[in-house]
Amino acid sequence: MRGIILLKLPEVFPCRIIKRINRFTVRISIGRKVTKASLNNTGRLEELLLYNASGYCLKGRGKLPYRLFAISGEKLASVIDTRMQAEAFEVALARSLIPIFRSYRLARRNIRVGSSIIDYKLEGKNELVVELKSAVLRLNDLGGYPDCPTERGRRQIEDLINYARSGGNSAIFFVTSLEGVRGITPNITADPQLYLLMEKASRAGVRMRGMNILFDPKRRNIILSNPDLPVVF
Template identity: 40%
Template sequence: MHVLLELNIVPCTFLKRLNRFVALVEVDGEERKALVTNTGRLEEFMVPGRKAFCTPKTGGKTDFVLVAFEDLGGKGAIIDTRTQARAFERALELGLVPWLRDCRIKRKEVTVGKSRLDYLFECPEGEVYAEMKSAVLRGGNKGEYAMYPDCPSVRGQKHIGELIELSRAGKRAMIFFIGAMPGVERFRPYDVGDPKIVRLLREADKVGVEIHALGISLLPDGRIILERPSLEIEL
């Protein structure tokens, strides 16, 4: 088990989502506001009364960040996209990402066309333009799939389109998914969430865009662990 991060976790109870970016949670018997960084619907997790995990924050209109929801085996499914990114970056730094072996982050928030991609990596074979997406929708008969997206995403469509154009121009392009739930083994796109993204991912695969995924989860004591450095991809 590889520990990637250690968070100052505060147990909380989810009450309701007030808007896209703010949730109402209960901490020590008091109602408090928590920042939500994930713009997905997250309907399987955002159930009133569900146990969750928050971290304290200072400044702004919220007191906490809603990081994860209790899931299989008491572990947390991590919905916070900033935590997902930090965990991925730590795994990369530790050399635990097999599909980015000996690579480093050259730049973040790279402008490509009319979009901004999350990363530009410097690898032994050259540069790699990459976009990271959060896959926190569980699927499959045994819950073994991490899926994306859970709702239509015009932004996601644009990103995949830019990656397709980069690949067609001869550049190395990649999209990878953070399966941030305990026990997931595979990734697949969710066609009910956004059929266009499913079609774009299949097109991306055909033109050479690399598609990868990894699995992480949160332990109740605040440790974020790498569960699987590479999930099987099914398109």
């Protein structure tokens, strides 16, 4: 599989999904051992966290022994861990691999914009605030966001619209992790209000693009499959 290596992971533990216990915990099996793994993704992930699905874990750093970060696909695996998605984004940004941000560098994390905390402030030819979103719901050949209603997401987009209308530069950047996708789409079925807000944001000048990353289990690499996906309404 062609792709640019973004992250090389340490020891990885193949696992099987048994059941999602709550938003942050999944029951898994590793070999014959049943145990628990942490999950850094508050989306529903119903199409991925299926019983007996193959997954991949790292050693846990908190109370739980493992951290589930990917679910197997046809050849490669989907990265569902939003912390790892953000790490991959930051590496791609620093290496100027993302066309829309090629002239920018990371200045700060967690910026207040209106009533929201937005993920990044970038500096370059101008100042740009960027909110990162995970889009790992497959909608045919597109990565969909969100997979459930999100009040926080709606509020963030409203604040980015107001920021853009007041003269600021803002962007929503999506990280998908699905083999063969050609773009990103707002999921009108999951959150119709958010869909309308994204249309409104696009008209207001909020930039929107995405990238596709995948996990290669054989080489234990997170690879950049596509750095420049369009957002399709």
